[in-house]
Amino acid sequence: MRKYLTRKILIYLITFFIAASLDWAIPRVMPGNPVSLIVSRFAQNSSGSAQASLITKQMFDYFMQAFQLNKPWWEQYGLFWRNLFTGNLGISMYLYPKPVLSVILSAVPYDVLFLLPSILLSFWVGNRIGAWAARNKRADNALLPIFYILTSVPYFWLGILLVWVFGTILHVLPMSGAFSYSMTPSFTLAFIFDYLKHWILPFLSLFIVALGGWAIGMRNMIIYELESNYSRYMGSLGASQRLIRKYSYRNAVLPQVTGLALQLGTIVAGAITTEIVFSYPGIGYILFQAIMNKDYPLIQGCFLLIIIAVLLANFIIDVLYMFIDPRIRIAYTEG
Amino acid sequence: MKKLVLTLVVMLMVVSVAMALTLPRNETFYEGGAMWGPLTNFNPLNSGNHGWGVDLVYPTLFMYDPLTNQMIPYLAQSATWTSKTTYVVNLRQNAYWTDGQPVTAQDVKYTFELPFTVSQLVPIQGLQSVNVLNDYTVEFVFSQTNYPNFYQDLYSDYIVPEHIWSQVATSDIFSKANLTNPIGCGPYEYLTSNQQEIILQRNDNWWGNDVFGKPAPKYVVEIYASSNNVALGLLLQGQLDMSSFYLPGAETLIGPYNLVTWNQRPPYMPSNATTLLFLNTTVAPLNNAQFRRALAYAIGPISDLTQRVYAGYVPNYVDQLGFLPIKSWMQFEDKSVVSQYGYTFDPAKAAQMLDQLGYTKGPNGWRTMPNGQPLKLSIICPYGWTDWMAAERIVAEDLQKVGLNVTADFPDYSTWWSDITSGNYTMMMDNPNGVSQTPYTYFYSLFGYPVQQYMYNGNFERYTDPQVTNLLNQIAAFPLDDTTGLQPLYSQLEKTFLQEMPAIPLFYNGMWYLANSSIWTNFPTANNPYCWPSTYNNANVTAGSLLLYTHIKPAQ
Numbered sequence: 001m002r003k004y005l006t007r008k009i010l011i012y013l014i015t016f017f018i019a020a021s022l023d024w025a026i027p028r029v030m031p032g033n034p035v036s037l038i039v040s041r042f043a044q045n046s047s048g049s050a051q052a053s054l055i056t057k058q059m060f061d062y063f064m065q066a067f068q069l070n071k072p073w074w075e076q077y078g079l080f081w082r083n084l085f086t087g088n089l090g091i092s093m094y095l096y097p098k099p100v101l102s103v104i105l106s107a108v109p110y111d112v113l114f115l116l117p118s119i120l121l122s123f124w125v126g127n128r129i130g131a132w133a134a135r136n137k138r139a140d141n142a143l144l145p146i147f148y149i150l151t152s153v154p155y156f157w158l159g160i161l162l163v164w165v166f167g168t169i170l171h172v173l174p175m176s177g178a179f180s181y182s183m184t185p186s187f188t189l190a191f192i193f194d195y196l197k198h199w200i201l202p203f204l205s206l207f208i209v210a211l212g213g214w215a216i217g218m219r220n221m222i223i224y225e226l227e228s229n230y231s232r233y234m235g236s237l238g239a240s241q242r243l244i245r246k247y248s249y250r251n252a253v254l255p256q257v258t259g260l261a262l263q264l265g266t267i268v269a270g271a272i273t274t275e276i277v278f279s280y281p282g283i284g285y286i287l288f289q290a291i292m293n294k295d296y297p298l299i300q301g302c303f304l305l306i307i308i309a310v311l312l313a314n315f316i317i318d319v320l321y322m323f324i325d326p327r328i329r330i331a332y333t334e335g
Numbered sequence: 336m337k338k339l340v341l342t343l344v345v346m347l348m349v350v351s352v353a354m355a356l357t358l359p360r361n362e363t364f365y366e367g368g369a370m371w372g373p374l375t376n377f378n379p380l381n382s383g384n385h386g387w388g389v390d391l392v393y394p395t396l397f398m399y400d401p402l403t404n405q406m407i408p409y410l411a412q413s414a415t416w417t418s419k420t421t422y423v424v425n426l427r428q429n430a431y432w433t434d435g436q437p438v439t440a441q442d443v444k445y446t447f448e449l450p451f452t453v454s455q456l457v458p459i460q461g462l463q464s465v466n467v468l469n470d471y472t473v474e475f476v477f478s479q480t481n482y483p484n485f486y487q488d489l490y491s492d493y494i495v496p497e498h499i500w501s502q503v504a505t506s507d508i509f510s511k512a513n514l515t516n517p518i519g520c521g522p523y524e525y526l527t528s529n530q531q532e533i534i535l536q537r538n539d540n541w542w543g544n545d546v547f548g549k550p551a552p553k554y555v556v557e558i559y560a561s562s563n564n565v566a567l568g569l570l571l572q573g574q575l576d577m578s579s580f581y582l583p584g585a586e587t588l589i590g591p592y593n594l595v596t597w598n599q600r601p602p603y604m605p606s607n608a609t610t611l612l613f614l615n616t617t618v619a620p621l622n623n624a625q626f627r628r629a630l631a632y633a634i635g636p637i638s639d640l641t642q643r644v645y646a647g648y649v650p651n652y653v654d655q656l657g658f659l660p661i662k663s664w665m666q667f668e669d670k671s672v673v674s675q676y677g678y679t680f681d682p683a684k685a686a687q688m689l690d691q692l693g694y695t696k697g698p699n700g701w702r703t704m705p706n707g708q709p710l711k712l713s714i715i716c717p718y719g720w721t722d723w724m725a726a727e728r729i730v731a732e733d734l735q736k737v738g739l740n741v742t743a744d745f746p747d748y749s750t751w752w753s754d755i756t757s758g759n760y761t762m763m764m765d766n767p768n769g770v771s772q773t774p775y776t777y778f779y780s781l782f783g784y785p786v787q788q789y790m791y792n793g794n795f796e797r798y799t800d801p802q803v804t805n806l807l808n809q810i811a812a813f814p815l816d817d818t819t820g821l822q823p824l825y826s827q828l829e830k831t832f833l834q835e836m837p838a839i840p841l842f843y844n845g846m847w848y849l850a851n852s853s854i855w856t857n858f859p860t861a862n863n864p865y866c867w868p869s870t871y872n873n874a875n876v877t878a879g880s881l882l883l884y885t886h887i888k889p890a891q
Contacts, residue, residue, distance in 0.1 A: 032753040036789070040752055042383045042455075043791035053784045055457045056791045062455060096384060097510040098375040106373070106530060160564075168568065176565040177531050181365060181558055181574065182358040184527055184534070190357065279565040281373070281530030289372060294749050 004332035008318050012311050023303040024080045027296045034093050034294035035063040090297035094290055100301035104283060110178050111282040114199055115267045118206040123260050126214025131249055134222035150212025156273035159205040166201060174198050176279040202278045206271060221252035254325060261317035265310030361889060364552035364855060367566050368579025369871045370559040374528040378513040379493035380456060387557040388535050391880055392519035393493035396424060401770045402864045404663045410438060410494055422475040429542045432496045432520045440473040445497035455509040460484040481811040483775040522550045522881060533557045550884035573853040579870055581722065581847045585647050595850040595858045597868055601647030604845030608769025609657040611838040612730060613796045615761055620704060627836040629688040633737045634730060634839055635680020641842045644725045649845045656829055657840035664774040666818065669826040676833035685737045701740040711740050715754060716764040718745040723764055726841065756789045758797055766844055767793060773815050778828055782837055783807050798837040855887045
């Protein structure tokens with residue numbers, strides 16, 4: 001047990017170091033200078049004098065210094081790690097002068113609250129339906145094409161369709177935003193109810209599409225497991241169908257759980273297209289804007305969160321594996 | 336246990352009813368299109384980067400109305416030039432900050448002298464000092480007056496309270512977020528903001544209620560939408576009262592959904608800025624003025640470009656100088672210069688000019704350089720600006736028709752920006768600052784800025800001509816209304832522009848404006864032009880929003 005965990009933790013630490021270094025380096029190899037983009041906002045508003053262009057040049061130097069981009073790369077890299085350990089993610093360039101941490105903290109809750117339920121529920125429901133379809137020929141024939149259609153539907157297209165049907169035609173659900181524009185976030189019943197009303201459509205658009213993928217995966221795995229030697233052997237020994245199904249489900253769910261880990265890790269990246277379609281506040285669209293604006297600190301901050309979340313989710317799944325797969329447990333405890 | 340849960344739920348309900356802030360629809364004005372991200376700062380000194388609504392909290396000395404070409408006194412009561420270099424402003428004596436302090440001459444002095452100590456702020460050209468004559472009289476003293484520069488600052492510099500801002504360290508003034516209880520003296524106060532919107536609340540005790548009238552909406556909300564489709568849906572459902580988003584399809588929107596816009600028939604939108612094709616004058620063959628003029632003939636001031644791209648939103652012509660159809664600019668257009676040196680849409684003439692210059696067609700059908708080298712040009716505009724991208728393709732086609740090998744390219748915004756600022760391009764599309772009080776701002780932005788390694792402010796075509804610089808300096812020294820003194824200078828400048836063609840006007844950008852009058856009525860239109868239909872605080876016009884809110888009325 002301990003051996004398993006220490007090895008895993010060591011691997012995760014190395015992965016984190018490499019991933020965070022890449023996170024620092026990749027924005028910096030993109031062509032173009034982010035500071036010239038900030039300066040553009042101030043420059044284009046100036047009223048036409050030779051002095052203005054002088055100030056713009058000064059401002060360029062000011063921001064280069066403020067964001068420490070005038071230092072050699074190894075110093076910048078050192079500062080990056082030092083700031084990381086002191087919890088300082090810096091100031092956003094695109095959303096200047098807002099600190100990166102507060103940009104992320106004010107956006108991530110919206111993502112987590114609608115992505116986590118949609119991923120977990122679609123995982124659970126999808127696997128159930130998939131497993132059921134695998135052993136019911138008629139249901140399989142009817143459902144498989146539907147699963148394939150669902151899984152190949154783009155999120156945003158389904159999102160637009162849902163908005164059109166429920167928002168524009170039926171007028172039963174709001175079309176955009178995470179809450180009514182007449183409200184401000186507060187911990188009140190009125191707000192929570194309003195929030196849930198806005199939550200349904202974005203949730204459904206992700207839930208329905210993801211459902212198809214999980215179901216297909218599960219269906220194929222179950223069919224494979226039911227055809228495998230151990231199932232046939234159990235069958236020939238006279239085990240009940242129920243028992244065979246139980247064992248094959250436990251085997252089939254393993255690769256699905258790995259997929260879930262990856263999905264969960266990307267929660268903080270948000271769902272960019274869904275956010276745009278529903279004008280839903282979240283980190284996805286902000287990350288997209290950060291990349292478009294070469295906002296080094298914000299890109300770094302967002303990806304750092306993704307790295308941590310992916311590693312954390314994988315770690316949790318690794319631990320879970322020991323409970324759901326006795327082979328792993330035994331390999332490390334008795335090997 | 337059950338009882339405990341029940342009690343908790345009931346308590347929660349009681350608390351929640353007490354705390355919830357819900358804006359009543361009939362007292363709230365929703366608008367959108369001026370914000371492209373959640374609010375980051377409400378710092379009126381962070382010019383060009385602060386959030387929407389700053390102009391409603393921090394008034395300026397004057398407002399400028401481009402429809403009448405008038406300066407409207409705001410915090411100022413009146414003002415006069417006492418000499419060529421001294422300008423005296425009398426302030427209103429009843430203006431108060433929301434913390435109860437009076438707005439005084441000291442605040443004005445503080446605001447205008449801040450750039451002397453805060454290095455990121457741009458001082459007014461030639462301003463020597465601002466002197467307090469008494470509590471409500473302030474005097475601007477210049478070493479040499481730059482009128483266009485100064486007037487623009489009079490209506491775009493927000494006055495800040497000295498007793499608040501002098502507490503802030505000089506190095507923090509520029510980067511201050513100013514989101515906790517900003518003290519202003521405008522008709523609205525900053526209430527709150529979140530990931531979706533900014534909410535301002537009316538100051539019911541505003542000193543200006545007697546002067547300008549009381550604004551109608553109790554709350555004004557700027558909505559931030561990540562896509563124009565969302566904005567369209569909200570507008571059509573009446574959840575958005577006024578939109579500054581670009582929403583294509585006038586014919587299918589305005590009539591069927593009973594929307595209000597500026598004109599009843601095409602062009603529906605007022606023109607707000609001119610988009611030009613900038614030609615990099617440091618690169619061959621674009622360094623040849625005759626070549627540039629040939630391009631102008633191939634593109635022309637009248638074409639079906641706007642019809643194909645904007646379908647009736649903006650005029651189907653563009654002024655040959657690129658002047659906006661507003662009085663302050665057009666009064667200086669010299670018709671005789673334009674008819675003598677202007678150009679028309681004449682591809683045959685363009686081809687003939689190119690032949691004469693030696694850019695003849697090679698074996699592959701494209702024109703080559705006079706020495707036989709291949710000639711390849713590219714137009715760039717940012718990817719994702721869909722209307723501009725469509726226009727760019729049409730311009731490239733126009734140029735291909737006269738035998739030039741021109742491609743339409745769409746780098747992402749940041750690449751486009753780094754290319755145009757460093758001069759690493761051949762042709763590109765951009766629009767200089769739009770509506771203003773004088774065509775000087777347009778010309779200065781076009782070719783006034785001195786050429787240096789990186790051009791951030793303008794003169795992207797990198798045009799250098801001492802005579803032009805000289806003319807601009809002379810113009811700046813004349814009062815804006817001195818038409819007799821200014822006209823000969825402008826005529827010369829216009830002649831140079833048409834002879835040199837460093838940039839070719841393509842089309843007018845509209846002031847995108849659609850309103851739904853189901854909750855609020857009496858929106859500004861061409862028949863009821865009480866204000867410029869803009870809610871941007873960076874649209875160079877500060878008169879728009881205040882007058883809008885004092886004129887609209889509840890629908891019932």
